Amino acid sequence: MNLLDTFFTALYTIPLEQAALWSLLGNIVMFAFALLLGELLVHAFHDRANSPPPEPLTRQEVLLALICVLLNTLVAIIGLVLWRANIIVLRPNGDVLATLLDVAVLILLMDFGMYVFHRAAHHPLLYPIIHRTHHLYENPRPLTLFVLNPFEVLGFGALLIVVILVAQSSQLAILIYLAFNLIFGLVGHLGVEPAPGAWLRLPLVRTISTSTFHAEHHHDKGHNFGFYTVLWDRLFGTLSPQYQQDFTRATDQSG
Numbered sequence: 114m115n116l117l118d119t120f121f122t123a124l125y126t127i128p129l130e131q132a133a134l135w136s137l138l139g140n141i142v143m144f145a146f147a148l149l150l151g152e153l154l155v156h157a158f159h160d161r162a163n164s165p166p167p168e169p170l171t172r173q174e175v176l177l178a179l180i181c182v183l184l185n186t187l188v189a190i191i192g193l194v195l196w197r198a199n200i201i202v203l204r205p206n207g208d209v210l211a212t213l214l215d216v217a218v219l220i221l222l223m224d225f226g227m228y229v230f231h232r233a234a235h236h237p238l239l240y241p242i243i244h245r246t247h248h249l250y251e252n253p254r255p256l257t258l259f260v261l262n263p264f265e266v267l268g269f270g271a272l273l274i275v276v277i278l279v280a281q282s283s284q285l286a287i288l289i290y291l292a293f294n295l296i297f298g299l300v301g302h303l304g305v306e307p308a309p310g311a312w313l314r315l316p317l318v319r320t321i322s323t324s325t326f327h328a329e330h331h332h333d334k335g336h337n338f339g340f341y342t343v344l345w346d347r348l349f350g351t352l353s354p355q356y357q358q359d360f361t362r363a364t365d366q367s368g
Contacts, residue, residue: 117206121284125197129190136189144182144259147299151255158305163325163363164332167252167304174250178259181266188270192277201278206285215286220293220341222276228345230272231338234265243268251331253302297341301327310364313357320344325360329353 124132195201206212234244246262277287300307306324313319320342330337336353339346346352353359 117285117288121203124193129194129197132193133186133190136193137183137186140182140186140189143295144178147258147295148255151258151299151303154300154303154307155255155305158303158307161306161363161366162304163306163328163359164304165252167250167254167257170254170256174256174260177246177261178256180263181259181261184263184266185270188267188274191270192274195274195278201274202281203287204281204283206283212283212286212289215280215282216289216293218280219276219282219286219290222280223273223290223294224339224341225345226272226276227269227340228338230268231340232351234268235334235338248331248334253304253328253331255299255302257302258298293341297322300324301340304328306360306363308360308364310361312364313360323360325363326353326356329356329359 124135127135192201196203204215207215231244233239243262243264247257247260247265250257250260282290301322301324303324308323308325312321312323322337322339322341322343326337326339326343330353333353333355336351337343337346337356338351343352343356
């Protein structure tokens with residue numbers, strides 16, 4: 114039995130309160146890692162701003178971020194309970210190709226699901242309840258990734274549980290997806306553009322979203338609802354017409 118199998122076996126068999134503690138610690142580590150990596154990226158690409166500098170940090174931002182970490186832990190515990198009840202089925206880890214396929218399926222399903230959820234959250238009836246909190250901080254910093262209304266955190270968490278339930282991915286694929294999701298969310302809230310200037314000129318790469326893509330959404334709420342790709346925004350006509358211009362402006366600053 115390898116280390117990953119040992120970890121998941123322990124997670125399945127240890128008392129639930131102990132598993133909850135592991136989940137909390139894991140979420141705290143991911144939170145700290147995201148903030149540290151984010152600040153390093155902001156420093157490294159400080160001359161490629163795609164958004165004005167953020168306002169001074171407030172207590173409310175910090176409190177909302179900490180609540181987000183706690184609610185992410187709750188979502189993980191719910192997922193664990195459903196897994197132990199055999200409602201969520203995780204397939205054994207396969208070869209590299211099978212794992213990459215699982216990851217790709219998770220990314221595509223979540224990308225579409227989050228586009229729909231995000232766009233719905235901008236509906237006038239839902240926006241004040243779910244999403245306005247995040248848009249109080251239009252000039253993002255790495256912490257902004259976690260500054261969400263609790264209903265929004267739980268909504269995204271519920272979406273992830275449903276996708277995992279449907280996809281029946283392998284254990285390793287889910288871990289890879291979670292790391293991928295954290296990095297992409299972080300990049301979208303840097304306020305600087307780390308992608309190379311040629312990004313939007315590469316046929317397949319240009320479908321992958323950038324920091325500028327999400328920064329535009331913070332300043333233009335009618336466009337750029339996607340997360341990992343621009344596919345759904347292109348398909349449904351919500352891609353910002355200024356995207357290429359703004360991306361070029363950000364990446365040309367360092368030249």
